[in-house]
Amino acid sequence: MAPSAVPRAAANASQNDSDAAKIAVWKQALYERVMESGRNNDVFTQDDLIDLGVIPNGDKLLLIRVVQALSDDKLFVTFRDASNNILWKWRDAQEAHKYKQLDDEQAMVYSLIDDSGGDGIWSQTLQRRLNMHDSVLKTALKHLQTKGLIAPFKNVEHPNKKMYIKASIQPSDRATGGPWYTDQNLDEAFIEDLQRVVFDYVKNQSSYVSKHSGGRTQTPSKGVVKGNPDRGKKRDAREMNEPPAKAVKTSASSTPREAVLLPLPAGYTGYPTVRDIARLLSASGITNNTILSESDVKKLVDVLVWDNLLEPIRVAGKIGYRVARVSKQSTDVWAGREDPTGREGQPESYLSPYTEAPCGRCPVFDLCEEGGPVGPSNCEYFKKWLGMD
Amino acid sequence: MLVTKHAAELCALLVNDLYGELPSRILIALLTKGRSTILQLVQQTSLNPRHLRNGLGVLFHQNLLYARTEPGSKTTTYEANPDACYNLIRSGKILEVLEQRFGAAERDLVQTLMLLGHARIQDLGQAFSTRAPQANGETNGTQSMLIGSESRLRSVLARLLQAEIVEAVRADTFRNPAEVLDEYKQEMAKASPGDRISNKDKLANDEKAAERYIAFRDNGKAIKRQLDQTRGSYAKRRKLQNGHSTNGDHIDDDDAPHLNPNIIVRVNYEKCLVELRNHRLVAFASDSIGETTASVYRTVLDLTTAHMSRCRIDPLAAMKEPEPAPITVTTLDIFDHLDEAIDVSRGIGKVSGDKIDTFRIEKVKMEVPQSDDESEIESDDDGPVPNGRSNTRPRGNTDQHNDEDPFSESDNDTRTNGERSSRVTFDDSSTSRTRRIEQMRQHLLLLKDSKHRFIRHCGTQGRGQWTVDFRLLMARFRDAEMDAVIEQSFGRHGLRLTRILRERGKLDEKMLYSSALMKKGDVQGKMLAMQMAGLVDIQEVPRDTNRLANRTLFFWHFDGDKTQAQLLDDVYKAMLRCMQTLQVERHKERNILSFVERKDVQGKEEEVMTAEHYNKYNSHLEVQDRLLGQVMRLDDMVSVLRDF
Numbered sequence A: 001m002a003p004s005a006v007p008r009a010a011a012n013a014s015q016n017d018s019d020a021a022k023i024a025v026w027k028q029a030l031y032e033r034v035m036e037s038g039r040n041n042d043v044f045t046q047d048d049l050i051d052l053g054v055i056p057n058g059d060k061l062l063l064i065r066v067v068q069a070l071s072d073d074k075l076f077v078t079f080r081d082a083s084n085n086i087l088w089k090w091r092d093a094q095e096a097h098k099y100k101q102l103d104d105e106q107a108m109v110y111s112l113i114d115d116s117g118g119d120g121i122w123s124q125t126l127q128r129r130l131n132m133h134d135s136v137l138k139t140a141l142k143h144l145q146t147k148g149l150i151a152p153f154k155n156v157e158h159p160n161k162k163m164y165i166k167a168s169i170q171p172s173d174r175a176t177g178g179p180w181y182t183d184q185n186l187d188e189a190f191i192e193d194l195q196r197v198v199f200d201y202v203k204n205q206s207s208y209v210s211k212h213s214g215g216r217t218q219t220p221s222k223g224v225v226k227g228n229p230d231r232g233k234k235r236d237a238r239e240m241n242e243p244p245a246k247a248v249k250t251s252a253s254s255t256p257r258e259a260v261l262l263p264l265p266a267g268y269t270g271y272p273t274v275r276d277i278a279r280l281l282s283a284s285g286i287t288n289n290t291i292l293s294e295s296d297v298k299k300l301v302d303v304l305v306w307d308n309l310l311e312p313i314r315v316a317g318k319i320g321y322r323v324a325r326v327s328k329q330s331t332d333v334w335a336g337r338e339d340p341t342g343r344e345g346q347p348e349s350y351l352s353p354y355t356e357a358p359c360g361r362c363p364v365f366d367l368c369e370e371g372g373p374v375g376p377s378n379c380e381y382f383k384k385w386l387g388m389d
Numbered sequence B: 001m002l003v004t005k006h007a008a009e010l011c012a013l014l015v016n017d018l019y020g021e022l023p024s025r026i027l028i029a030l031l032t033k034g035r036s037t038i039l040q041l042v043q044q045t046s047l048n049p050r051h052l053r054n055g056l057g058v059l060f061h062q063n064l065l066y067a068r069t070e071p072g073s074k075t076t077t078y079e080a081n082p083d084a085c086y087n088l089i090r091s092g093k094i095l096e097v098l099e100q101r102f103g104a105a106e107r108d109l110v111q112t113l114m115l116l117g118h119a120r121i122q123d124l125g126q127a128f129s130t131r132a133p134q135a136n137g138e139t140n141g142t143q144s145m146l147i148g149s150e151s152r153l154r155s156v157l158a159r160l161l162q163a164e165i166v167e168a169v170r171a172d173t174f175r176n177p178a179e180v181l182d183e184y185k186q187e188m189a190k191a192s193p194g195d196r197i198s199n200k201d202k203l204a205n206d207e208k209a210a211e212r213y214i215a216f217r218d219n220g221k222a223i224k225r226q227l228d229q230t231r232g233s234y235a236k237r238r239k240l241q242n243g244h245s246t247n248g249d250h251i252d253d254d255d256a257p258h259l260n261p262n263i264i265v266r267v268n269y270e271k272c273l274v275e276l277r278n279h280r281l282v283a284f285a286s287d288s289i290g291e292t293t294a295s296v297y298r299t300v301l302d303l304t305t306a307h308m309s310r311c312r313i314d315p316l317a318a319m320k321e322p323e324p325a326p327i328t329v330t331t332l333d334i335f336d337h338l339d340e341a342i343d344v345s346r347g348i349g350k351v352s353g354d355k356i357d358t359f360r361i362e363k364v365k366m367e368v369p370q371s372d373d374e375s376e377i378e379s380d381d382d383g384p385v386p387n388g389r390s391n392t393r394p395r396g397n398t399d400q401h402n403d404e405d406p407f408s409e410s411d412n413d414t415r416t417n418g419e420r421s422s423r424v425t426f427d428d429s430s431t432s433r434t435r436r437i438e439q440m441r442q443h444l445l446l447l448k449d450s451k452h453r454f455i456r457h458c459g460t461q462g463r464g465q466w467t468v469d470f471r472l473l474m475a476r477f478r479d480a481e482m483d484a485v486i487e488q489s490f491g492r493h494g495l496r497l498t499r500i501l502r503e504r505g506k507l508d509e510k511m512l513y514s515s516a517l518m519k520k521g522d523v524q525g526k527m528l529a530m531q532m533a534g535l536v537d538i539q540e541v542p543r544d545t546n547r548l549a550n551r552t553l554f555f556w557h558f559d560g561d562k563t564q565a566q567l568l569d570d571v572y573k574a575m576l577r578c579m580q581t582l583q584v585e586r587h588k589e590r591n592i593l594s595f596v597e598r599k600d601v602q603g604k605e606e607e608v609m610t611a612e613h614y615n616k617y618n619s620h621l622e623v624q625d626r627l628l629g630q631v632m633r634l635d636d637m638v639s640v641l642r643d644f
């Protein structure tokens, strides 16, 4: 706070000294009371200010003079609401000080940038709102920038627009893209890593590892089903970071039967929810210092659902997630695999016969005609596919 | 069937492959020019009338034509039946499925009928009696023995007639059904004279016409109805024979019905498609859940479709024959028909009983869902489920055998199965039945709970009633096929973007990339590639009348129907190319192929041929298998996209 700045401003008023001194006292009293009474963005009507009881006898004329003086000092901001009532907001003295260094144009520009907060504002919007000459705006911006009051920045929602933000504040999540962005760039590697971890976790939690081949018929005697040959071990969630693949693999290679995944019974209530997944991610430490909210995790999970890798299922009044095509998925983990060609652990998706055949993947499909320049009688792709090259 | 250029070429190629060039040429003419008389065909094909009649005869005999003789004039017009032509490709598949469902004898009979096109029952008897004693050393010989007697033939045929796999043929069977309906409509219009027909009258007329059309269509099933009356319906008979039903080897010649030897019969492909669809759905369930569950599904499908004549509602009869009420089956019914060899205790993981929410899984949905909104999970109306009910449920296979907590099971992992099973063999049969029913129910619940919703739990009688909402299920199946193509053509990201558009409708680019967690540039690239391929399109919405680019919003959208139609035609083309490649290969190896066709070479190829030729021959066979296999799998897609 710099109350010493106040009386100087009051002195400019062409009143007699004692009057000015009184005003200065009330000014400071009102400013302090306003700050005490409300948080940052509280607005005050004239009546509110009177009600604060600083101005003696509810003297409106006096109030107006005091408020005017505060506005001159940039400590009060005046504006009107929708029904054209005049309202005031207080401004931090440090901020006010900044305003006082500026000329009118600069102050107007600065105030718009100030209002835009963490989202920042586009230079064209400034121009449109202020209706300033281009060069005037440019100088104002330049001036503000050299003073260190504003900074140009990139908003991920409008990557090609020249945006400005107040130098003293952090860009909002919306402007930076939240946890998915690193230096205004979508961090795809990070997202992909997280997706794999989430996929592995949900797969693990929504399936049952059976060491026996999944369910071809045995010949029972007289139709009496004997015993339950299915046995396996439900893996614990804690294991998810130490790859369980090892254990599974060695045991699988020692017997000819591969471990397979089985679906869990209908009505299972333990399918992980977004909250469970969020908890797992924060516990795992993989998000290295980025804090993921539940809605961030939901975005991640949504994407996996759109990719047909996970599917939502209602469990006990909540939405849980389970892996798609469970019995076709491998028991290996997907996360942390470097080799992109080694398909192990990757999600298995339904293969279409169309894209399996050469024509479904053919770059010249549209041109291909019997008797044309490319056609079945001289097709290289088919030759390769049939192993005849 | 909408005949595109590729579909037409494919049909012609199939006919060429099976019946030679002459019928194929005529077929092309008919497909391109539409309905024609012999005279017109002579002009178009420049064949001489005698050849032309021969070719038409072949086509006619194989049911590949619609024919019609105007009552007044004596001329007959011909029209191609592209559906029938296309179905030629499915013969092998149909035979396989029929063998599984009915047995080898039924397969044999249908195969013979496929070769003949259509035949009088008497001639059919002769075909078998001349074949039986021949026993010419090939598999053919043993197969004919399956139908060794006249009465055996009749009983097999009766079974197929009752199952609607085979239908009777009359003269008017060869007419185009759409045309028949039109004619009825015209007649109705004539019958109610007057200049102005009110809308109500017109509707009534159309309804009457549709009624007549249904009578016309179902005429071929008169025999079936007769047989149903005298022998009991097919489903009932199967139930009596339960246990052996899947083998079909039982001899029930004793009750071979009398069948009029002059009746002409042929294969009813519409019903065969119902069987093929069941087969595909079982494979689909196996892919998305697991094999054991799929084999339970097989029984559900067999029961629910026993009286279903066609996959989709007949559009021509839609007026009088709206979507039929869903057929329901009870748990007990399913259990009675379930193959005993299926071990229903398998295929589902074990969890402890208190992790199961019984209340929700037993929820019954009586109504046919109207649409297939994906939001169903969200809008589930039951809200939070009351706690503490989970333990009331009889414990199923999830933990019936071992009451110990499955999570602690790992410590006795070393025990062998033998020991475990010996523990339970002493169960008396009634509890083992109860347990087996409960285990089977678990699979039913799993089918219901799948995201594809293979079945719907629609009632509580007989330990639960179930039904299949085919129309919605097939729509989901089609989406799954389309998703697979999109994913493999445009990657996971392409799939993601189209799925977002499908779920949310039209979106601008910003929404798209922020939802998809993708870079703007990547989204633009993908969308552009998919736009070129016709999957997605962009719509411009100007914000004001100036239509300036920077005052315009651009929305992406995904047109599922268009994409499916396009995909279908692309699949036709891919099939066509496979077949053409096969032809090219055959032409290359024509010398060897004509050599192995010689009577004195057949059966002892290895001895007579040089090693080099023999190897070449073998690799040609491999190529052929590969190509035909691919065509079959492509046909699976056509079925799902177009027919089922």
Ligand code: SF4
Pocket: A358, A359, A360, A362, A363, A364, A365, A368, A369, A374, A375, A376, A379, A380, A381, A382, B577
């Ligand atoms: S035949 Fe060959 S060139 Fe033609 S579409 Fe198929 S793969 Fe492409």
